Structure formats: structure tokens, C-alpha cells
Amino acid sequence: MLKKLGKYMKGLGFLSLISALGMIIEAVCELALPSLANNIYETVNVATSPDQTKAYVLKMGFCMLGLAVIGLCGFGSSQPALCVQA
DSSP, X not given: OHHHHHHHSTTOHHHHHHHHHHHHHHHHHHHHHXXXXXXXXXXXXXXXXXXXHHHHHHHHHHHHHXXXXXXXXXXXXXXXXXXXOO
């Protein structure tokens, strides 16, 4: 069966590797978001001043937004229509 599939996959090895790498990156980004949200909740509970809390929440919020954008694109693996194509 792999031999039959192999003749159709000639020349596509690099693209399949890039696709698998994109899916791994997407999964890691999506799994990191709840952990970052938990860090925000824990820090807000023990923060000393409102200014420190606001700065930390904004910093982590932008980190989460960046991870969400990277995970959304997944480097073109599963949702290529949502990403900018060259």
C-alpha cells in the first residue's frame, strides 16, 4: 500500500513535511493559550497595584493574541484561505 501511495507522493515530500510542521505549530499555539490565561488569573489575584496588574494583563494579552494569529494561520497547513498567500 505504501508503494502505491509513494508513486503519487513523488515531489511532494517537502510540502507534506511543511504541512505536518504547520499542524504541530498550530496545536502548540492552541494548547499554550489556556496556560497563559491561567498565569493572568494567578497574577491578578496576588498583584500589589492596579498599574502592575494592568501592565501584566496587557502584555500577556498581546502575547495571547500573537499566539492565536500564529495558530490560526498554522503556516498554511489547515486553513490556507485565512492566511496571506504569496
